[in-house]
Amino acid sequence: MPVSRYFTAFCLYLNYMVHGIGVLIISLNMHSLEVQWSTDAAGVSVVISSLGLGRFALLYIAGTLSDRWGRKPFVLGGIAVYMAFFIGLLFTHDLTLAYVFGFLAGSANSLLDAGTYPKLMELFPDSPGPAVILIKAFVASGQFILPLVVSVLAALNLWYGWSFIAAAAVLAVNFVILLRMGSRGSAGQQKASENLGKNSGAKSGSESIAIPDLVSYTLFGYVAMATFYLVSQWLAQYGEQVAGMDFESSLQLLSIYTTGSICGVFLSSLALKTFLKAREMLLICTVMSFLSLLVVTLWPTSLFVTVFAFVFGFFAAGGVLQLGLTLLAAQFPSAKGKATGIYYSAGSISNFTIPLITAWIARNDSILGIFRFDVVIAAVGVVLACFIAWRSRRAEALLGS
Incomplete structure (x- = not known):
């Protein structure tokens, strides 16, 4: 190249x-x-x-x-x-x-x-x-x-x-x-679009997508953004007020979270180039995000929160949102801009609504309640990822038959 x-x-x-x-x-x-x-x-x-x-x-x-x-x-x-x-x-x-x-x-x-x-x-x-x-x-x-x-x-x-x-x-x-x-030029763009569709298991040149797929990807865009956005905004407070960490240590959780995110990006990229498909990586990341959230809400100690910051950053903020977009764009091989607009619009709605919901939970429940809410969101993400992976594998099988 x-x-x-x-x-x-x-x-x-x-x-x-x-x-x-x-x-x-x-x-x-x-x-x-x-x-x-x-x-x-x-x-x-x-x-x-x-x-x-x-x-x-x-x-x-x-x-x-x-x-x-x-x-x-x-x-x-x-x-x-x-x-x-x-x-x-x-x-x-x-x-x-x-x-x-x-x-x-x-x-x-x-x-x-x-x-x-x-x-x-x-x-x-x-x-x-x-x-x-x-x-x-x-x-x-x-x-x-x-x-x-x-x-x-x-x-x-x-x-x-x-x-x-x-x-x-x-x-x-x-x-x-x-x-x-x-x-x-347009010829180069069209060739790239055809290759993207072929490599992702989508029918090249097709602009149609089944309603269940469109709904699942849109919901996943919302859920994936909500899952890690919520943690990034409340992680320090969770460490200080729930896990009993001092103020300086709770702030360091964000640096650990960012480090995990960066590591996740590079290792995910390597895995995708060598032995994993996008749908498989998507499923692994969503399951691990859910499990790490579940553990840290059940055992909110300083040790678990510190480990959680890295693990969650690695799997939830290490590119899972972008993986969903890659799979959706395969359904729109010649309209990737439109796919991007649909997918990230759902994420933008998440950025509106999640702060309002978490503010209400913080006033009426606790910061621990916010993380329990995120566990529910992550669980929905696992269900959606399973459906997306199943539909993607099914489409690839039909294309190869």
């Missing part, structure tokens, strides 16, 4: 490292932004919620249009809008305007998803699963780097805004590089 394809893929991945930074940059600079926007933590939280709204509002439309107009305009558009988010958010002093910029960040995420996921599948038609899963590694790397940068800036008494400017600068350089690159 030409080196240019790998370089193009690296540039696409790099956008997601910055996206990982963008997801956390508001919360990690919350105190400074409270002062700048003349608000409190609740006001900043409202701005954070705008990212999910912006992503949901545009994702399906952007995914569908990327099948018609090509991937490049949406990748470049996502980069440009993300730059506006970092710079605009940094210099605004109005909470309402900050909410608008947060909405733009969510929209930028949608544009990047609509262009990047299909493009990677087209660049690597023989191994779309590993190519897509690697996105998660770059997101995790951004989330790993940002806390270090924020800590260094604080220790040196430097302006917190340098982290915003650095992220925008990386995007600016990447924008220029990608702008100068050519786009693959």
Whole structure:
């Protein structure tokens, strides 16, 4: 494969490292932004919620249009809008305007998803699963780097805004590089689509999908996002308030979780390239996620929570969401952008509803109750993964007969 394809893929991945930074940059600079926007933590939280709204509002439309107009305009558009988010958010002093910029960040995420996921599948038609899963590694790397940068800036008494400017600068350089690159022609895209369908056990060129399959994938997109999103938001509090860990140790759980996620991405990619199929990996990850959640709710000790942070990060946040998309895209070999829009729209709805549900549980029950709720969600994920794996295997058998 030409080196240019790998370089193009690296540039696409790099956008997601910055996206990982963008997801956390508001919360990690919350105190400074409270002062700048003349608000409190609740006001900043409202701005954070705008990212999910912006992503949901545009994702399906952007995914569908990327099948018609090509991937490049949406990748470049996502980069440009993300730059506006970092710079605009940094210099605004109005909470309402900050909410608008947060909405733009969510929209930028949608544009990047609509262009990047299909493009990677087209660049690597023989191994779309590993190519897509690697996105998660770059997101995790951004989330790993940002806390270090924020800590260094604080220790040196430097302006917190340098982290915003650095992220925008990386995007600016990447924008220029990608702008100068050519786009693959329609013939190349069609060939990649045919290879994707063939390698995934789908009927090449078919745009139809059975209603039970569409429903199961959509529900899985919601459940998979909810399962690890809930843990990422409440893991530190669970360690401190339920497992009895001290504050510093509970914060370290997030680093352990991120480390598990990164390890899961690379080992999953290796397994998919050598001896496992996407549907098999999907089933393994969902079962292990459920079992680890069940154990940590039954025995919430500091040891079990620490081990859980790595294991759950490995299986639940190590690319299982992307695996589901790879399988769904095989059902839409010539409309991968549309498949991306459908699948991640369900995940965006999860980002809306899960915080509301968990806030109600926290007020009326406990943080342990939140994790018990996640056990139920993970159990539903196992059922859906079993159905998806069965249908995928059945379709492959029928295709080969």
